[in-house]
Amino acid sequence: MWLMRKLMRAVAVVLLLGGVGVSSGCGSDHEKSGPVVNVYAAASLKQVFTELADRYRKDNPGADVQFNFAGSSSLVEQLTQGAKADVFASADANNMTKAAKAGLLAGTPVNFASNTLVIVTRPGNPKQLNNFGDLARPGLNVVVCARQVPCGSATRKVEKIAGVELKPVSEETSVTDVLNKVTSGQADAGVVYQTDARAAGDKVTKVDFPQAVSAVNIYPIGVLKSSADAAAAQRFVDLVTSDAGRQTLARFGFAKP
Amino acid sequence: MNPGLPRWIYVPAALGALFVVLPLIAIAAKVDWSRFLDLISSESSVTALVLSLKTAGASTVLCVVLGVPMALVLARSGSRVVRWTRPLILLPLVLPPVVGGIALLYAFGRLGLIGKYLDAAGVHIAFSTTAVVLAQTFVSLPFLVIALEGAARTAGSQYEAVAATLGARPTTVWRRVTLPMLAPGLVSGSVLAFARSLGEFGATLTFAGSRQGVTRTLPLEIYLQREADADVAVALSLVLVVVAAVVVLAMGGARFGRGPFEAEGRQ
Numbered sequence: 001m002w003l004m005r006k007l008m009r010a011v012a013v014v015l016l017l018g019g020v021g022v023s024s025g026c027g028s029d030h031e032k033s034g035p036v037v038n039v040y041a042a043a044s045l046k047q048v049f050t051e052l053a054d055r056y057r058k059d060n061p062g063a064d065v066q067f068n069f070a071g072s073s074s075l076v077e078q079l080t081q082g083a084k085a086d087v088f089a090s091a092d093a094n095n096m097t098k099a100a101k102a103g104l105l106a107g108t109p110v111n112f113a114s115n116t117l118v119i120v121t122r123p124g125n126p127k128q129l130n131n132f133g134d135l136a137r138p139g140l141n142v143v144v145c146a147r148q149v150p151c152g153s154a155t156r157k158v159e160k161i162a163g164v165e166l167k168p169v170s171e172e173t174s175v176t177d178v179l180n181k182v183t184s185g186q187a188d189a190g191v192v193y194q195t196d197a198r199a200a201g202d203k204v205t206k207v208d209f210p211q212a213v214s215a216v217n218i219y220p221i222g223v224l225k226s227s228a229d230a231a232a233a234q235r236f237v238d239l240v241t242s243d244a245g246r247q248t249l250a251r252f253g254f255a256k257p
Numbered sequence: 258m259n260p261g262l263p264r265w266i267y268v269p270a271a272l273g274a275l276f277v278v279l280p281l282i283a284i285a286a287k288v289d290w291s292r293f294l295d296l297i298s299s300e301s302s303v304t305a306l307v308l309s310l311k312t313a314g315a316s317t318v319l320c321v322v323l324g325v326p327m328a329l330v331l332a333r334s335g336s337r338v339v340r341w342t343r344p345l346i347l348l349p350l351v352l353p354p355v356v357g358g359i360a361l362l363y364a365f366g367r368l369g370l371i372g373k374y375l376d377a378a379g380v381h382i383a384f385s386t387t388a389v390v391l392a393q394t395f396v397s398l399p400f401l402v403i404a405l406e407g408a409a410r411t412a413g414s415q416y417e418a419v420a421a422t423l424g425a426r427p428t429t430v431w432r433r434v435t436l437p438m439l440a441p442g443l444v445s446g447s448v449l450a451f452a453r454s455l456g457e458f459g460a461t462l463t464f465a466g467s468r469q470g471v472t473r474t475l476p477l478e479i480y481l482q483r484e485a486d487a488d489v490a491v492a493l494s495l496v497l498v499v500v501a502a503v504v505v506l507a508m509g510g511a512r513f514g515r516g517p518f519e520a521e522g523r524q
Contacts, residue, residue: 071484077483141384146467146481146484148485149484169384169466170465170467170472171468172466173481177462177463177467180463184363185367185368186362186384187384
């Protein structure tokens with residue numbers, strides 16, 4: 001019992017700390033007075049959208065942008081279940097179509113970026129992988145996305161076109177998990193998006209392959225019906241699709257749609 | 258009914274019970290019953306369920322083998338080292354599983370503290386079923402230890418002392434007196450460990466990866482199916498709820514119903 005009491009106390013402390021973190025977060029929100037644009041965006045857009053949000057705040061004094069970054073299909077599910085948001089940016093056309101079919105969109109979505117696959121290896125490419133076919137080499141620990149998620153279906157497409165059948169040691173649920181398996185040294189190589197490879201910096205070495213162009217992933221963005229301030233939401237979409245937005249996207253490894 | 262309990266206390270108690278039970282009912286309500294059997298009998302689902310039962314069984318055995326001695330040392334030893342180690346050993350109880358997975362990665366991963374020597378020796382844990390069992394044992398072991406330690410503490414050591422004065426050797430005392438006395442605690446501890454292993458997700462995903470038949474346990478399969486077909490995920494969730502309920506009821510029985518932390522004390 002003594003131990004349980006001690007444990008309870010520890011749990012209470014943890015909860016308390018968590019609570020403090022949350023409440024202080026809310027405090028800073030109250031200082032803003034203008035419209036708050038709530039953006040539901042694919043996890044791969046986190047860095048570039050965070051930077052674009054800074055620009056939005058500068059261009060629209062008083063206004064603010066808040067994000068919910070997650071896997072595109074999770075976001076569609078949350079929106080379908082009644083979550084209120086202003087903008088939805090998906091990592092693939094399929095999930096945007098799902099959102100449209102569920103009647104969530106206020107207008108027609110716009111394609112604003114694209115992303116292609118690339119091989120990442122341990123720094124310096126110690127296994128000397130030069131093309132997609134090399135991934136099928138026996139004894140190699142290769143990790144890819146599961147075919148149920150967009151990056152996995154793209155990998156599957158490349159396999160077919162390259163005529164290569166991979167025997168991955170793991171099929172991850174997200175591209176981040178694939179990248180982590182490589183950066184942590186668990187896997188020798190993985191197939192991820194260009195943007196992920198760029199974000200990982202020198203923790204991986206990138207190996208491009210020509211078949212990547214056959215599985216281009218398109219990113220659409222659109223204003224949602226549930227938006228309380230559609231004009232403010234549209235201004236964020238306009239910023240993303242503007243020349244300045246394109247340039248920022250390009251800096252993070254995104255190509256034109 | 259307990260006469261000493263104020264009536265109003267049943268209101269928050271009922272609310273709490275409702276809070277726990279309602280989501281489970283919601284899952285059952287959401288299941289597409291006309292397709293239920295089709296949804297859960299796909300090859301990938303069955304493979305995942307079998308893998309989950311096997312790995313959870315293996316990690317429960319590991320938990321018992323390592324956890325029983327740990328619990329007894331914690332309960333009986335007065336050594337300062339033991340006292341200082343206790344919080345560390347029980348840490349995974351309050352640790353988010355994903356943190357456990359990262360910790361395991363840097364210990365047993367291919368470049369990890371111990372992992373690099375294992376890898377050089379030809380022992381490859383990465384992406385194997387062994388990695389799943391390690392992850393499950395890591396998160397479940399403290400559950401068994403805490404349940405059993407509590408039981409051992411409240412049971413006291415008088416009977417052991419008597420057996421020893423009657424000439425029994427320490428191992429005989431342990432086998433004939435200590436273990437039988439702690440059997441109920443051991444059962445409920447094992448059930449807790451098994452159930453926790455069955456539900457393990459974060460550490461497995463981070464440390465072991467996800468491959469059908471090798472490392473993709475049922476919780477990982479559910480998470481993955483959510484991306485493709487939510488109906489499958491819901492149906493499989495219900496299967497996991499039912500399996501967990503069966504385990505708790507069948508293995509623990511009435512003993513478990515009384516709660517693992519105080520029932521064993523009154524022998």
